[in-house]
Amino acid sequence: MCAPDVLAAVGERLGRREFLKWGGAAAAAGILAGCGGSRASGAGVSLRVRNVQGLTHTLNSAFPIWPGFAPIQITNVRSFEKDGFFANTWQAPEHHGTHVDAPIHFGKGAWSADQIPDQALVSPVVLIHVHDRAESNPDTQVTVEDLRAWERQHGKIPEGAAVLMHSGWEARAGDINSFRNMDGKGTMHFPGFSKEAAEFLLKERTINGIGVDTLSLDHGASQDFAVHFGLLPANKWGIENLANLAKIPPAGATLFVGLPKVQGASGGTARILAVW
Numbered sequence: 055m056c057a058p059d060v061l062a063a064v065g066e067r068l069g070r071r072e073f074l075k076w077g078g079a080a081a082a083a084g085i086l087a088g089c090g091g092s093r094a095s096g097a098g099v100s101l102r103v104r105n106v107q108g109l110t111h112t113l114n115s116a117f118p119i120w121p122g123f124a125p126i127q128i129t130n131v132r133s134f135e136k137d138g139f140f141a142n143t144w145q146a147p148e149h150h151g152t153h154v155d156a157p158i159h160f161g162k163g164a165w166s167a168d169q170i171p172d173q174a175l176v177s178p179v180v181l182i183h184v185h186d187r188a189e190s191n192p193d194t195q196v197t198v199e200d201l202r203a204w205e206r207q208h209g210k211i212p213e214g215a216a217v218l219m220h221s222g223w224e225a226r227a228g229d230i231n232s233f234r235n236m237d238g239k240g241t242m243h244f245p246g247f248s249k250e251a252a253e254f255l256l257k258e259r260t261i262n263g264i265g266v267d268t269l270s271l272d273h274g275a276s277q278d279f280a281v282h283f284g285l286l287p288a289n290k291w292g293i294e295n296l297a298n299l300a301k302i303p304p305a306g307a308t309l310f311v312g313l314p315k316v317q318g319a320s321g322g323t324a325r326i327l328a329v330w
């Protein structure tokens with residue numbers, strides 16, 4: 055009750071420009087302290103929100119999906135004409151559209167979607183660009199050197215980070231064949247994280263999870279799913295089919311993962327936001 059009212063009140067009092075200049079959340083935080091609120095934070099990150107960027111594709115039954123899975127079916131069950139209100143039911147795999155792989159997806163006994171702590175769903179963003187290489191080599195992977203190059207520019211990968219790969223693959227999302235990029239033998243070709251990069255993030259750094267703008271955390275031609283098997287059993291999450299990564303800064307943003315809290319789920323379609 056308190057927080058939204060106070061945010062609106064603060065915005066009104068300061069005027070929009072001043073409110074944004076001071077950072078809405080930060081400005082409100084001082085006043086929130088008076089009503090039992092606290093400065094918004096996660097993974098040790100303080101928020102000063104000037105920009106909100108959605109990283110989520112619109113999901114429909116045409117969105118590219120992993121081979122062998124049936125896409126979402128949306129069925130209308132209540133209509134204004136008949137019922138006075140509107141509602142649908144969905145039948146969908148957990149792994150369709152912009153979605154989260156919960157640790158239990160590849161880690162028996164690891165966290166299901168509902169067991170992931172809320173704090174692990176708010177993370178400082180580390181954005182790794184590989185789109186230059188991906189243009190000429192769809193099998194390109196995020197390497198340890200890519201991570202070290204990021205650190206030389208921006209400092210050590212922060213604790214609780216979400217390390218995201220931008221390959222430019224979302225430009226293909228309107229065409230399932232182009233997105234899967236399958237060769238004549240049925241092997242897909244798209245970028246992903248390398249096994250070594252995943253190991254580095256697991257052993258040398260402390261992350262919450264990783265994300266990609268392709269169908270899989272592992273590159274398309276992977277046969278062993280080493281990145282999935284390496285990270286997820288250690289209670290790290292993954293996000294696949296991210297959008298709009300070109301619109302966020304390489305460092306300094308905070309990721310919010312809006313993963314539905316479905317009991318026992320191996321993941322789920324999710325609304326992902328970056329703010330900075």
Ligand SMILES: [Zn+2]
Pocket residue numbers: 149153154155294321
């Ligand atoms: Zn998945």
